[in-house]
Amino acid sequence: MAIQRSERLEGICKEIHDSANRLIPVVMSLSQLECRKVRETYMRLYGEDLAQLRPIINPHNLVLTLMMLNPFERDAALARKALHLNSNYKPLIEIYTTRKSSHVLLTHQAYHAKYMSHLDLDIAGIEPPHPFQKILLALSASHKAHHAETSQHIAKCDAKRLYETGEGKARAGIDEAVVIEIFSKRSVAQLKLTFSNYSHIYGHSYTSFLKKVDCGAIGDAVRSVAKCICNPAGYYAKVVYGWFKGETSDEGAIARVVVSRGEADMGEIEKHLKKKYSVELKAVICEMIPQGNERDLLLAMATPKSLPYL
Structure with missing residues (x-):
């Protein structure tokens, strides 16, 4: 079976090498994992990287480019684009809230290997300063910390802090320092438990509160985090x-x-x-x-x- 797979991979790579027009029809039949196996085999056979090869990979076809990259390279590329091309930071929110810490670490390594820069430093260097900046750095710090098992006690305490420094105040809003502290010290799983406790204790979600109150761009950032996690x-x-x-x-x-x-x-x-x-x-x-x-x-x-x- 392994020999048959290897022969099939080599046959596909030869087909692409002989006729670049065959790449799209072939890729359409494959899963992303299979696409990456084809890329690896093509590199071994021909010494060329399909993800970088022009004109086989059209620079305007983002889908094809992303499919050829491994998940860490892909997220590194998305992060770079978010920071340097369109100043849309939600892709970074997605990376930090929907990936495991091990994945985030490997993404940071892939980013440094490709762009000779540290992702954290590039986020810290956003100019002009942006409300998403502090939230992203807090989430990044969270992935580097050692996390024990999730704790209901901590979740209830954090939910109470978010309420008392948010909608529980006479003038409802967001206490940025409290939010950043919690985001930087808690795992994504712990934050999810906190938001769940918030809904259970106060009868509505934290995002519902943020939607009702104008907290500016920082509110949009926090709401994106909560929505993406929950x-x-x-x-x-x-x-x-x-x-x-x-x-x-x-x-x-x-x-x-x-x-x-x-x-x-x-x-x-x-x-x-x-x-x-x-x-x-x-x-x-x-x-x-x-x-x-x-x-x-x-x-x-x-x-x-x-x-x-x-």
């Missing part, structure tokens, strides 16, 4: 719908969501899209993406694969 599928559905309706300037949102969540919770995201916004993911893709390779790839990724190709 309901990632709902968060991503909103990202896709906002991109679809032109409500955000989140360039590359559909490629980022479909590739990063395609083999995680894409089915749940599609359910949220249909239930809350009455739209189908494939219909959104067809309406917003011009006919061509990028649309074909997105549609292929939105279609579950029953059996491995390799």
Whole structure:
């Protein structure tokens, strides 16, 4: 079986090497893991990196580029783009709240290897300063800390602190120092438990409070964190719908969501899209993406694969 897989991989790579036009049809039949195996085999056979090869990889086809990268390289590339090209920091929020700490560490390493810079330093160096900046640095610090098992006691205490320094005040708002302290010292799992306790104790979610009170950009950042932690599928559905309706300037949102969540919770995201916004993911893709390779790839990724190709 292993020999057959190896021969199949080598056959695919030869097919791509002999005719670059075959890359897209081949990739459409593969999972992301299989795409990365093809990339590795192509490098071994021909000494060239498919993810960097031009004109095989069109620089404008973000989907294809992201599919060829391993998850850590992909997130490093998304982080770099967020910081240096479009100043949209939500991709970084997504990385820090939906990835394991081991994944985040490897993403930091991939970022440094590729760009010869430290991700934390690039976030700290955002100019002009941005409210998302402190939140991102706090989340990054959280992943570096040693975390014990989740604690109900700590969750209740943190929920109480968030309430008393937030909507429990005479003039409701956000105590930035308290939020950053909690975000920097608690794991994502612990924060999720805190937000759950907040809802249980006070009868509504922390995000509901943030939605009602104008806390400015810092409120938007904190709300994005809470939403992404508590309901990632709902968060991503909103990202896709906002991109679809032109409500955000989140360039590359559909490629980022479909590739990063395609083999995680894409089915749940599609359910949220249909239930809350009455739209189908494939219909959104067809309406917003011009006919061509990028649309074909997105549609292929939105279609579950029953059996491995390799």
